[in-house]
Amino acid sequence: MARIIVVTSGKGGVGKTTTSAAFASGLALRNFRTVVIDFDVGLRNLDLVMGCERRVVYDLINVIQGEARLQQALIRDRQLEQLYILPTSQTRDKEALTAEGVAAIMEELQKDFDYIVCDSPAGIETGALRALYHADEAIVVTNPEVSSVRDSDRIIGILQARSKRAETGDSPVKEHLLLTRYAPRRVQSGEMLSVEDVQELLRTPLLGVIPESETILQASNQGIPAIHMKGTDVAQAYEDAIARFLGEDRPLRFTQPEKQSLFKRLFGG
Amino acid sequence: MSFLDYFLGTRKKSAEVAKDRLRLILAHERSAGTQDFLPQMQEELLAVIAKYLPVERDRISVNLERRGDFEVLELNVLFPEKQASPPKP
Ligand SMILES: Nc1ncnc2c1ncn2[C@@H]1O[C@H](COP(=O)(O)OP(=O)(O)O)[C@@H](O)[C@H]1O
Numbered sequence: 001m002a003r004i005i006v007v008t009s010g011k012g013g014v015g016k017t018t019t020s021a022a023f024a025s026g027l028a029l030r031n032f033r034t035v036v037i038d039f040d041v042g043l044r045n046l047d048l049v050m051g052c053e054r055r056v057v058y059d060l061i062n063v064i065q066g067e068a069r070l071q072q073a074l075i076r077d078r079q080l081e082q083l084y085i086l087p088t089s090q091t092r093d094k095e096a097l098t099a100e101g102v103a104a105i106m107e108e109l110q111k112d113f114d115y116i117v118c119d120s121p122a123g124i125e126t127g128a129l130r131a132l133y134h135a136d137e138a139i140v141v142t143n144p145e146v147s148s149v150r151d152s153d154r155i156i157g158i159l160q161a162r163s164k165r166a167e168t169g170d171s172p173v174k175e176h177l178l179l180t181r182y183a184p185r186r187v188q189s190g191e192m193l194s195v196e197d198v199q200e201l202l203r204t205p206l207l208g209v210i211p212e213s214e215t216i217l218q219a220s221n222q223g224i225p226a227i228h229m230k231g232t233d234v235a236q237a238y239e240d241a242i243a244r245f246l247g248e249d250r251p252l253r254f255t256q257p258e259k260q261s262l263f264k265r266l267f268g269g
Numbered sequence: 270m271s272f273l274d275y276f277l278g279t280r281k282k283s284a285e286v287a288k289d290r291l292r293l294i295l296a297h298e299r300s301a302g303t304q305d306f307l308p309q310m311q312e313e314l315l316a317v318i319a320k321y322l323p324v325e326r327d328r329i330s331v332n333l334e335r336r337g338d339f340e341v342l343e344l345n346v347l348f349p350e351k352q353a354s355p356p357k358p
């Protein structure tokens with residue numbers, strides 16, 4: 001039986017899709033059979049970040065509406081044999097994402113995979129609710145910024161009240177905090193909430209800290225999940241997060257500013 | 270923080286302000302879920318009070334508020350200026 005992971009946040013633009021792609025790829029790199037599903041109906045993006053946009057024929061909504069079989073809609077990753085992508089529809093609206101349809105797909109995928117990663121849309125409406133409903137674990141992607149922290153708190157409340165586990169009285173969804181777009185220098189100068197601050201506010205176990213990095217843009221430009229950007233801070237930070245997710249112990253990295261020149265320190269920069 | 274800020278600035282750092290604001294708003298919003306009963310309670314209180322006192326529906330308000338470490342339940346009833354006699358039971 002697969003574990004179902006939802007990557008969620010409430011707020012948009014915080015790094016859910018980037019994280020879903022990196023995480024799913026990272027799990028597949030570790031030889032887990034993994035599928036990553038785009039739940040952002042109407043705003044398809046995961047295919048671009050994964051670099052498979054030209055191979056999309058059928059999508060999640062086609063499968064739900066019986067216009068295609070699941071096997072026809074699954075796209076095998078270019079680099080990793082263990083990884084599949086289930087893209088969403090760019091044209092339909094999110095009402096097509098029925099509860100029964102999603103449940104049937106989850107059930108079928110659970111037979112064949114070790115991990116199902118659900119890339120949630122922003123908001124707290126249908127799409128986001130469907131994406132989190134079946135979750136066993138949740139990665140709450142948060143930026144060190146007031147509205148993102150507030151929205152994360154909201155989505156944590158929703159996970160605890162409206163997930164399948166909550167509704168059936170099963171053990172709760174296991175929540176993980178992933179702090180992304182972190183800028184250690186700004187934290188040091190008191191302009192950005194620190195990882196400790198956010199953890200204290202959200203009271204959710206920390207899975208990792210992903211630094212703000214230009215590498216992310218280079219990766220998405222090319223359709224390469226960030227974890228493949230060998231040797232970069234973001235790739236290593238995502239690897240650490242996956243290791244912790246799998247129960248390994250990894251010290252936090254990239255949360256302190258790099259050494260800076262005396263000039264810059266004195267006059268700001 | 271730059272050299273100049275260092276000497277001029279005794280202001281609170283903006284991250285600290287952010288944290289304080291978030292502390293308050295999260296505490297408030299987390300308790301909001303438990304406040305769903307308020308409208309119902311307001312209705313029932315109104316019914317009880319109206320049995321004994323001549324008050325209009327919109328003259329009563331119920332509020333649950335956080336003040337520091339306390340939750341304060343506030344009940345406001347506005348009476349008409351001319352005190353009418355209570356209705357006969
Ligand atoms: N660690 C990071 N550093 C810099 N930019 C990032 C980082 N993570 C995400 N981004 C950028 O932020 C934007 C939103 O990311 P995305 O993953 O699409 O967010 P979401 O799916 O939550 O809307 C994208 O332009 C992405 O490249």
Ligand SMILES: [Mg+2]
Binds near residue numbers: 040121
């Ligand atoms: Mg997205």
